[in-house]
Amino acid sequence: MGVNISYMGTKRELAPAVADVVAQAKEGVMLDAFSGMCSVGELVAPARQVWNNDAQAFSAEVARDLRLQG
Numbered sequence: 883m884g885v886n887i888s889y890m891g892t893k894r895e896l897a898p899a900v901a902d903v904v905a906q907a908k909e910g911v912m913l914d915a916f917s918g919m920c921s922v923g924e925l926v927a928p929a930r931q932v933w934n935n936d937a938q939a940f941s942a943e944v945a946r947d948l949r950l951q952g
């Protein structure tokens with residue numbers, strides 16, 4: 883994974899299961915609300931566009947950096 887930072891309430895361990903569920907949803911953008919370190923969006927992004935939202939500026943920076951890497 884691209885961001886391996888210890889973070890409050892991270893869904894890193896659950897992200898593969900969530901990404902599997904999202905893969906079964908109809909095509910389209912996924913909103914990674916309260917995205918934190920983007921653990922879910924990072925796994926979903928190869929297959930669909932991901933939009934992020936988080937109150938923390940540094941979380942937005944993580945999302946931007948992952949986009950640049952993708």
Ligand SMILES: C[S@@+](CC[C@H](N)C(=O)[O-])C[C@H]1O[C@@H](n2cnc3c(N)ncnc32)[C@H](O)[C@@H]1O
Binds near residue numbers: 938
């Ligand atoms: C439990 S963490 C998310 C962890 C993320 N799913 C991950 O796996 O890294 C909750 C996030 O919600 C954000 N948050 C809390 N209140 C918010 C609000 N009103 N609007 C947007 N983001 C908010 C926090 O900044 C925090 O990053």
